[in-house]
Amino acid sequence: MGRQRAPCCDKTGLRKGPWSPAEDQKLSSYIRAEGHGNWRALPSKAGLLRCGKSCRLRWINYLRPDIKRGNFSRSEEETIIKLHESIGNKWSKIASQLPGRTDNEIKNVWNTHLKKRLALRGSNACGDEAKESSSSSSSFSSSSCSSSANSSISYSNPNIAEMEPFKGTSEIPYEQKTEDEFCFSLPSVFSFSENEVHLHPTVLEKISKIKDDRSWMAYLENELGLDDNQESVARDEVHQLGTSSSNNEILLEANIDPVSMYFQTWPSSPPTF
DNA sequence: AACTAACTCAACCGCCATTTA
DNA sequence: GTAAATGGCGGTTGAGTTAGT
Structure with a gap:
């Protein structure tokens, strides 16, 4: 704890902000086919210019098939x-x-x-x-x-x-x-x-x-x-x-x-x- | 119709915990 | 046993949207 650590990934050349449909499609189809495995390695394997964390978040919060959307009951x-x-x-x-x-x-x-x-x-x-x-x-x-x-x-x-x-x-x-x-x-x-x-x-x-x-x-x-x-x-x-x-x-x-x-x-x- | 304030929510950031070498 | 790598979590931000004036 408290020790210095490298950033989660090299952010240079990586996209930020809202995900495009194409990115979603890439991520979704890759995870469906291969599983997510190592999140950090995933973006390059899936052909995404995103941080692994960002991919994980996008999958968990939005693309996951069992996600329930809409208002809370x-x-x-x-x-x-x-x-x-x-x-x-x-x-x-x-x-x-x-x-x-x-x-x-x-x-x-x-x-x-x-x-x-x-x-x-x-x-x-x-x-x-x-x-x-x-x-x-x-x-x-x-x-x-x-x-x-x-x-x-x-x-x-x-x-x-x-x-x-x-x-x-x-x-x-x-x-x-x-x-x-x-x-x-x-x-x-x-x-x-x-x-x-x-x-x-x-x-x-x-x-x-x-x-x-x-x-x-x-x-x-x-x-x-x-x-x-x-x-x-x-x-x-x-x-x-x-x-x-x-x-x-x-x-x-x-x-x-x-x-x-x-x-x-x-x-x-x-x-x- | 134009402007502003308030609200919503997707996404990012940084820290901590756990796993691996 | 230690340090690095990775995953996961919670806090925060800011763009987009909606409501109010």
């Missing part, structure tokens, strides 16, 4: 929050509990959404938190209100290896006590277990947007003292949306190979329909 967010509470910024360990998610992605979600949300939790009541999380671009909102009420997971469990996997769905009855609880429970109404259906990221994004919009509208209507029936109406609409068989069919139809989708749609953004 409510259960994923809760998992992150709870694991972070237990082990701190151990992103790779947290990522190991979330198949298909990368440490980098989790770190980004934490820094952009979850950290702020928890900060608000500390200073505000649940109502304010609902506003924040509903305006977030992240898919579902989690909250101390809902998670503490519905989770049996110990927050301070020091032994992560023994931690139970979190349920992808949680049953929340419609008889919520407050509008806040109702708003927080909305995402659960939609929780299609990811073990049951494989949703395309773009579909997930659309659904989460609908959910966010509706829960936010329901919240606003209550905050503004609009028709008392609004909440139940919104609740019914939400329920219908979440349980409609036609929606499920649409989602099932969206089971598309993410790798092939990726190579069909450059630049590196989630594919669009």
Whole structure:
């Protein structure tokens, strides 16, 4: 420790910055054919003008076939929050509990959404938190209100290896006590277990947007003292949306190979329909 | 329509841990 | 046992995008 070391590679003549489709294709096809082996040696073997580290990162964070893209589900967010509470910024360990998610992605979600949300939790009541999380671009909102009420997971469990996997769905009855609880429970109404259906990221994004919009509208209507029936109406609409068989069919139809989708749609953004 | 601020996320950097010679 | 090589991790940055004025 503390000893001097050479840089990971000679950076002269190496490309930096965003990866081009051709580079992705080279890297991807090389690793599929040969495996990555020695990362440092890989770029020259694969014909890439990139640092080995850069290749590794690109593969792990983007090209790996089992990568899951799209917004984080409510259960994923809760998992992150709870694991972070237990082990701190151990992103790779947290990522190991979330198949298909990368440490980098989790770190980004934490820094952009979850950290702020928890900060608000500390200073505000649940109502304010609902506003924040509903305006977030992240898919579902989690909250101390809902998670503490519905989770049996110990927050301070020091032994992560023994931690139970979190349920992808949680049953929340419609008889919520407050509008806040109702708003927080909305995402659960939609929780299609990811073990049951494989949703395309773009579909997930659309659904989460609908959910966010509706829960936010329901919240606003209550905050503004609009028709008392609004909440139940919104609740019914939400329920219908979440349980409609036609929606499920649409989602099932969206089971598309993410790798092939990726190579069909450059630049590196989630594919669009 | 133009400008600015805020946000997102892919990628880089540097350090630490582990493996190898 | 030691030093070098390599892999992996977490923090940070900055370009691109979106939202607000």
